[in-house]
Amino acid sequence: MATASTVLTQPGLVQPLGRTLIVFLKEAKYEFLKYLRIPMYAVSITVFPVMFYVLFGLLMNRGAKMGSVGVSTYLIATYGTFGVLAASLFANGAGVAMDRGLGWMQVKRASPMPPFAYFIAKFVTSMIFSAIVLVALIVLGISFGGVHIAPYMAAKLIVTLVFGALPFCAMGLAIGYFVGPNSAPGMINLIYLPLSFASGLWFPIEALPKFLQSIAVHLPPYHLAQLGLGIVGAGRGESSWSHWQALIGFGLLCLGVARIGFHRDEGKTFG
Amino acid sequence: MIATLQEVEPKSQPQEQRMTAGAVVARLQGVSKNYGPVNALRNVDFSVRAGELVALLGPNGAGKTTAVKLFLGLAKPTAGGVNVFGGNPVNADVRMRTGAMLQVAKVPETLRVREHIDLFSSYYPKPLPLAEVLAIAGLEEIKNRKFGELSGGQRQRVLFALAICGDPDLLFLDEPTVGLDVEARRLLWDEIRKLIARGKTVLLTTHYLQEADELADRVVVINQGTIIAEGTPSEIKSKTAGKKIRCVTRIPMEFICGLPGVLKVCQDREALEIQVSQAEPVLRELLRQDSELSGIEVTSAGLEDAFLALTQDNNSETQAARR
Numbered sequence: 001m002a003t004a005s006t007v008l009t010q011p012g013l014v015q016p017l018g019r020t021l022i023v024f025l026k027e028a029k030y031e032f033l034k035y036l037r038i039p040m041y042a043v044s045i046t047v048f049p050v051m052f053y054v055l056f057g058l059l060m061n062r063g064a065k066m067g068s069v070g071v072s073t074y075l076i077a078t079y080g081t082f083g084v085l086a087a088s089l090f091a092n093g094a095g096v097a098m099d100r101g102l103g104w105m106q107v108k109r110a111s112p113m114p115p116f117a118y119f120i121a122k123f124v125t126s127m128i129f130s131a132i133v134l135v136a137l138i139v140l141g142i143s144f145g146g147v148h149i150a151p152y153m154a155a156k157l158i159v160t161l162v163f164g165a166l167p168f169c170a171m172g173l174a175i176g177y178f179v180g181p182n183s184a185p186g187m188i189n190l191i192y193l194p195l196s197f198a199s200g201l202w203f204p205i206e207a208l209p210k211f212l213q214s215i216a217v218h219l220p221p222y223h224l225a226q227l228g229l230g231i232v233g234a235g236r237g238e239s240s241w242s243h244w245q246a247l248i249g250f251g252l253l254c255l256g257v258a259r260i261g262f263h264r265d266e267g268k269t270f271g
Numbered sequence: 272m273i274a275t276l277q278e279v280e281p282k283s284q285p286q287e288q289r290m291t292a293g294a295v296v297a298r299l300q301g302v303s304k305n306y307g308p309v310n311a312l313r314n315v316d317f318s319v320r321a322g323e324l325v326a327l328l329g330p331n332g333a334g335k336t337t338a339v340k341l342f343l344g345l346a347k348p349t350a351g352g353v354n355v356f357g358g359n360p361v362n363a364d365v366r367m368r369t370g371a372m373l374q375v376a377k378v379p380e381t382l383r384v385r386e387h388i389d390l391f392s393s394y395y396p397k398p399l400p401l402a403e404v405l406a407i408a409g410l411e412e413i414k415n416r417k418f419g420e421l422s423g424g425q426r427q428r429v430l431f432a433l434a435i436c437g438d439p440d441l442l443f444l445d446e447p448t449v450g451l452d453v454e455a456r457r458l459l460w461d462e463i464r465k466l467i468a469r470g471k472t473v474l475l476t477t478h479y480l481q482e483a484d485e486l487a488d489r490v491v492v493i494n495q496g497t498i499i500a501e502g503t504p505s506e507i508k509s510k511t512a513g514k515k516i517r518c519v520t521r522i523p524m525e526f527i528c529g530l531p532g533v534l535k536v537c538q539d540r541e542a543l544e545i546q547v548s549q550a551e552p553v554l555r556e557l558l559r560q561d562s563e564l565s566g567i568e569v570t571s572a573g574l575e576d577a578f579l580a581l582t583q584d585n586n587s588e589t590q591a592a593r594r
Contacts, residue, residue: 019393019396022393023393023394026389026390026393027390030382030386030389030390033381033382033386034379034381034382035381037381037382037417038381098377101376102375102376102377103373103374103375103376103377104375104377104378104379106340106345106373106375107371107373107375107378107430107433109344109345110343110344110345110366110369110371110373110443111366111370111371111391111394111433111437112363112366112367112394112395112437113394114363
C-alpha cells in the first residue's frame with residue numbers, strides 16, 4: 001500500500017494536531033448549538049429536574065431535615081443526578097439513534113471526520129447541559145431553600161456529577177445503536193424513569209420500600225447519587241471509591257455494547 | 272477487503288484503455304454484496320478513471336447505492352476487493368480526497384446552512400473558502416437559514432455543498448437530482464460539468480437516462496446487481512432498442528412480431544408502431560412482404576423506452592453479448 005499511495009496520494013495530508021483540535025471543537029460547538037435550538041430537548045432536560053426540585057425541595061418539605069442536612073440540600077444531589085441522567089441518555093441515545101436511522105450518520109462516516117470527534121462532541125454537549133441543570137439547582141437552593149454550600153463544595157459537586165455522568169453517556173450510545181430513531185425517546189423514558197425512581201433520585205432512598213432499597217444499591221444511578229450526597233454531607237458512609245468502581249464498570253460494559261452496535265451497523269446498512 | 276497493489280498498477284488496465292486516458296482511481300473487483308438473502312451486487316467489476324464522469328445507471332434497487340457505499344467504505348463487500356486511490360476507502364487519507372452526496376432522510380435541522388458547511392470544511396486539509404462553496408452550490412441567499420426551513424431542492428444543494436466543500440478529487444453523487452425540478456436539475460448539471468472541467472472525477476448514480484446522457488463520458492448500466500452494459504452514452508443508446516417504425520400495412524401483427532429484431536408491435540389508429548433494434552432489416556422485410564405499405568416514419572425511440580428495453584432484455588440478449 002505504501003508504494004501505491006506514493007503514486008496516487010498527494011503528499012502533505014498528514015493531519016497537524018492543531019487542525020484536528022479545531023475539528024473536535026467545531027464538532028462539539030455545533031452539536032451543542034443543535035440541541036440548544038431544539039426546545040423539546042433543552043426544555044425537557046433542564047426544566048423537569050428543576051421543576052421537581054422547586055416542588056419537593058422548596059415548596060413542600062420546607063425546612064425539613066434528612067439526617068444532618070436540609071431536604072433542600074439533599075435533593076440538589078438527587079435531582080441533580082436525575083437531570084444529569086436525562087441529559088446524558090437523550091443527547092447520546094436519542095441523538096445517535098436519529099443520526100443512524102435517517103442516513104445522516106452515513107454522510108458523517110463517509111467524510112474524513114475523525115470518528116472520535118463525533119462521540120466526544122455528543123459527550124461534551126450532554127455534559128454542558130448537565131452542568132447547566134446543576135448550576136440552576138444550586139442557585140435555586142441557595143436563593144430560596146436556605147442551602148449553605150461552600151463554593152468549593154458546589155464546584156466539587158458539579159464536577160463529580162458531570163464526570164460521573166460519562167457511564168450514562170456510554171449507556172446512551174449503547175441504546176442509540178440498538179434502537180430505531182422513532183422508538184428511542186420512548187425507550188429511554190421507559191428505562192430511565194423507573195431507574196431513577198428505584199435508585200432513590202425522586203425520593204430519598206430511605207423512604208423507599210425495603211425490597212426496592214435492596215435493589216437500589218445495585219443500580220448505577222444510585223452510586224452516582226451517593227457520590228453527590230457524600231459531597232453535601234448526606235452520604236451513607238460508604239466509600240466513594242466503591243461507587244466510582246461501580247460506575248466505571250458499568251460504563252465499560254455500556255461501551256462494549258455500543259461497540260458491538262457500531263460494528264454491527266457497518267455490515268447491515270441497507271439502501 | 273484492503274485491495275492489493277496490483278489492482279492499481281497499469282498492467283491490469285488493457286481492457287479499459289479505450290475509455291479514457293486517466294489512471295484508475297477507484298475500483299470494484301469481483302465484488303459481491305449480500306444483505307442477508309438479498310444479493311445487492313453480484314460479481315461486479317467496475318472502475319473509475321481520473322478525470323472522467325461515470326454514470327451508474329439503473330432502476331431503483333439495481334444496486335447503485337450499494338456500489339457507492341462500498342466505494343465510500345460504508346459497507347464491506349461480501350466477496351471481492353474495493354480500492355480507492357490505491358487504498359482501503361475507510362482510510363482517513365483516502366476520505367480526505369473524496370466527497371459524497373448520499374440520499375439522506377434527515378439532516379440536523381436546527382443548524383444553519385453555513386454552519387453545516389463550516390463543520391464539513393473543517394474535516395478537510397484544504398477546503399474551499401466558504402464564499403466559493405456557497406456560490407458553487409447557489410446558497411448565498413440562504414446561508415443563514417436553518418436546514419429545517421429549506422425546500423427539497425435547497426436541501427439537495429446543501430448536501431451537494433457538503434460533498435464539494437473539501438475540494439475533493441473524487442466525488443460520489445448518489446442520485447443528486449432526485450426531487451429537483453427541471454431548472455434546479457439543469458443548474459446542478461452545470462455545476463457537475465464545472466467540476467469535471469476543473470479536473471475532478473465524478474461517479475454519479477441516476478435512474479434518468481437523460482441525465483447520464485447529458486453529463487457522462489461513460490455510462491455503466493446496472494440491473495439486479497449485475498452490470499449489463501457499458502459504453503459512451505451514444506453507444507448505450509445504439510445498443511438499446513433504438514428505432515420506432517410507424518407504417519400502414521396489411522401484414523398481420525403476429526407476423527411482424529416474429530421478425531428478427533422486432534421488440535414490440537402495437538396498433539395506433541390505422542397504423543402500426545413497431546419498436547426495433549435496427550430499422551433497416553425490418554423495413555426491407557416489410558417492403559418485400561407488402562408492396563402497398565405506406566406512411567412510413569422512422570424515429571428514434573424515446574430514451575426512456577430504450578432504457579426500459581435494455582433493463583428488461585437483460586436476461587436474454589445483453590447478457591449473452593457480454594460473454
